[in-house]
Amino acid sequence: MINLLKRKSNKDKDLVALIDGEHYPQVTRDAISELKRIYEGNFKGIIFLGGTEKLSIKNIEDFFGDRVYMISNIDTDFKKALAYFKPDIAYDLSDEPVVNYIIRMKIASYCLASKCSYMGPDFLFSYEEKNIHCEKPALSIIGTGKRIGKTAISSYVSKIFTDEGISVCVIAMGRGGPREPQVIRGDRIDITPEYLLDINSKGMHASSDYIEDALTSRVTTVGCRRCGGGFGGKIFMSNVKEGVKIAEKLNPDLVIVEGSGASIPDVETDSCICVISAAQSWESIVGYLGIYRIISADLIILTQCEEPVADRDKINFLEDRVREINPCAPVIKTIFRPQPLTDIKGKKIFMAMTASTDIEQKIKEYMENNFKCRIQKISFNLSNREKLKIDLEKNKDYETILTELKAASVDILTDYAHKNKKEVVYMNNAPVILEGEDILKKELKRLFQKERKK
Numbered sequence: 303m304i305n306l307l308k309r310k311s312n313k314d315k316d317l318v319a320l321i322d323g324e325h326y327p328q329v330t331r332d333a334i335s336e337l338k339r340i341y342e343g344n345f346k347g348i349i350f351l352g353g354t355e356k357l358s359i360k361n362i363e364d365f366f367g368d369r370v371y372m373i374s375n376i377d378t379d380f381k382k383a384l385a386y387f388k389p390d391i392a393y394d395l396s397d398e399p400v401v402n403y404i405i406r407m408k409i410a411s412y413c414l415a416s417k418c419s420y421m422g423p424d425f426l427f428s429y430e431e432k433n434i435h436c437e438k439p440a441l442s443i444i445g446t447g448k449r450i451g452k453t454a455i456s457s458y459v460s461k462i463f464t465d466e467g468i469s470v471c472v473i474a475m476g477r478g479g480p481r482e483p484q485v486i487r488g489d490r491i492d493i494t495p496e497y498l499l500d501i502n503s504k505g506m507h508a509s510s511d512y513i514e515d516a517l518t519s520r521v522t523t524v525g526c527r528r529c530g531g532g533f534g535g536k537i538f539m540s541n542v543k544e545g546v547k548i549a550e551k552l553n554p555d556l557v558i559v560e561g562s563g564a565s566i567p568d569v570e571t572d573s574c575i576c577v578i579s580a581a582q583s584w585e586s587i588v589g590y591l592g593i594y595r596i597i598s599a600d601l602i603i604l605t606q607c608e609e610p611v612a613d614r615d616k617i618n619f620l621e622d623r624v625r626e627i628n629p630c631a632p633v634i635k636t637i638f639r640p641q642p643l644t645d646i647k648g649k650k651i652f653m654a655m656t657a658s659t660d661i662e663q664k665i666k667e668y669m670e671n672n673f674k675c676r677i678q679k680i681s682f683n684l685s686n687r688e689k690l691k692i693d694l695e696k697n698k699d700y701e702t703i704l705t706e707l708k709a710a711s712v713d714i715l716t717d718y719a720h721k722n723k724k725e726v727v728y729m730n731n732a733p734v735i736l737e738g739e740d741i742l743k744k745e746l747k748r749l750f751q752k753e754r755k756k
Contacts, residue, residue, distance in 0.1 A: 306426060307340045307393075315343040315390035318383075320409070322400035323353035331366055333395050341393075349373065349383045349392070353400035376408055377626060384416040394422040404588055407533075411593035414534050427534060427591075432570040434543045436557050437550050440571040441749060444535065444561035444599075446592040449656055449685075450579035451605040451638055453511050453708075454731040456560045457519040459575070462739075462746055463556060464521055471554035472515045472523045473545045473569075475537075475562050478507025479527030483545040485552070486523050488516030495719070495726050498712045508712035511560060517643070517707055518730040524549050528562055533591045535566030542567045556750065564590055573600045573749040576631075580604055580612035580620055581658065596624055599631050600752075601745050607635040607736060610660045632745055634735060639668055641732040642704060647674045649725075652700040654684045654693075654715055656708055657731075675702075685709040694718055704729055 319337055321330050338345050347369035350362065363370050371386050373379035384392070392413050394401070401409070410427040413420035420427040443459065445452040453474070460470045491497075493516060501508040512525030526545040530538030542559075546569060549557050559569045576599035578587065587593070596602065602624055607617050621633050638657070653669070659682045666677045678700040681693035687710045694715075702725040703718070705711040711728070719726035735742050 306421065307337075308342055312341065312343040312391070316346045316388065317341050317343055317391045317393060318346050318349055318387045318389040320349050320351055320392055320394040320396050320401075322351050322396040324397065324400055325395075327365060330395060334366065334368075337393060337395070343390070346387045346389055347371065349380070349387070351376070351380075351396050351400055353396075376405055376412075380409060380412050381416065384412060384418060389418050391419045391421055394420070404585065407589050407591055408593055410533070411588075411591050411597065414591070414594045415597040430536070432568050434546055434567070434569040436546050436559075436569060436571065438554060438557045439750070440557045440559060440569065441573045441575065442559045442561065442567065442569065442571040443575045443577065444566050444595055445564060445577040446587050446595055447579065447582055447590065448563040450577055450582065451636075451731065451733070452561065452577045453514055454518075454638060454733055455575070455577050455603055455605070455636075456511075456558060457515050457730065458733045459742075459746060460515065460519040460521045460558060462743055463750070464519070466743075466747075468556055468750065469554045470519075470521045470556050470558055471549045471552050472512065472519070472521055472558045472560060473526060473542065473549055473567070474510070474512035474515055474523060474560040475526040475528040475540055475542055475545070475565075475567060476507065476510045476512070477528065477562065478510050479512070479541075480506060480510075480525050481527065481541070483541055483548050484512070484525040485548060486513060486516040486525070488520045488523060493517045493728075495716045498707075498716055499720060502712050502717070508716075509707050509709060511562065514707040515560070517728060522552060522554065524552075528565060528567075531563060531565035534594055535561070535564055535591070537565050537568060540567070542569060564592075564595070566595070573752055574598050575601045575603060575749075577603050577605060578620065578624070580606045580608075580617050580635075584620065584623060593627055596627050596631075599628060600749055602628070602631050602633045603733075604633055604635045605733070606637065608637045608661075608664075611658055632741075634737065634742055634745065636733045636735055638731045639734055640665065640704075640706075641730040642673060643728050643730060646702060646704060646727055649702045650676045650678050650700045652694070652697075652703050653677055653680045654690065654703065654705040654711065655680065655682055655731075656684045656706060657682060684711060684715075687714055690714055701725060702727055706731055
């Protein structure tokens with residue numbers, strides 16, 4: 303970290319020190335003196351994070367000889383401290399028990415959201431400006447983790463815009479995305495099992511998000527790839543920049559830039575939707591800089607809001623915490639229900655999903671009641687190829703394989719159906735808005751109007 307502090311690029315950057323009262327003040331003062339000696343930029347002041355066990359100073363600013371911002375609550379006061387100093391880098395000289403790893407992740411989130419890097423003796427969360435600009439109105443859809451329904455939300459949002467006469471192009475990046483960005487005109491072509499098997503035979507990932515979006519929302523999509531994902535969503539490598547240029551040439555009314563897992567495309571967009579799953583623990587959201595993603599959002603969509611995935615107390619807790627962090631962003635609660643893309647009435651079904659086994663009975667009853675089919679088996683091993691193969695062979699009393707277009711849905715399920723003379727039907731994991739679809743339409747209209755003004 304010393305070498306990073308002494309970089310020439312820091313000379314025009316402002317630094318603040320984060321301290322606590324558990325260190326003896328004389329020790330902290332000497333540490334700040336050393337920090338000032340090493341750092342070649344501008345030292346702006348001190349943020350006092352709390353802890354008074356060893357603090358017996360009447361005038362703390364006189365003691366340190368610098369401006370000091372005292373905070374009593376990280377969640378409410380730290381952002382104010384950053385707004386007061388407007389630093390480029392916050393260097394943390396605190397330690398346990400005042401600051402543990404959960405609080406450090408909160409601090410990192412607040413710093414990144416305030417366009418400030420966060421540094422300590424052996425860590426660095428570096429803020430970097432997004433360097434990809436889109437000439438069209440653009441909306442990003444990001445998430446706080448994997449398997450939370452972000453692609454399903456993206457597809458649903460795309461269809462709402464399309465139904466309102468707004469042409470959409472979705473840019474989706476994935477860990478199995480194509481080397482060169484690929485365009486699929488979902489409104490013009492039929493994405494059949496044969497089409498997907500052909501993609502798979504060429505060594506490409508036929509269940510990539512851009513193909514799923516085109517299949518389920520019938521919009522134009524641009525498929526991109528990415529590798530790596532940092533705590534704040536930064537990507538090591540992607541071809542999204544080329545994908546944006548392609549999308550611009552297609553001249554849509556709106557470009558939707560879709561994240562991958564918890565990774566965030568390096569595209570500057572006009573608005574942002576953050577997807578959070580009620581199945582996630584708050585600790586996992588906080589620990590993976592979910593707060594940064596929440597702060598960045600103009601709209602929050604909370605998915606899987608039903609028992610046994612999450613009870614009412616947990617859903618209320620998550621909603622309350624999200625509102626505390628970002629009171630300006632509306633929170634919309636949803637659940638998911640399978641929506642076959644072709645008729646399955648009267649058919650015996652093998653069903654494959656990436657959802658939790660906790661909802662097996664609920665899904666079985668929903669499918670049989672609403673689509674008049676017979677569910678012979680539900681496999682929740684769509685992302686585990688070996689277990690999925692075992693599930694396929696356990697009970698062969700089915701004629702149709704019904705699957706989401708994810709993970710092993712093509713290379714295992716579609717290939718199996720093709721070789722064993724069984725029908726394969728794809729389905730959308732469709733969101734159901736608990737407050738009613740009109741509330742989401744209203745918020746999307748607000749975001750689109752905001753984007754057009756910029």
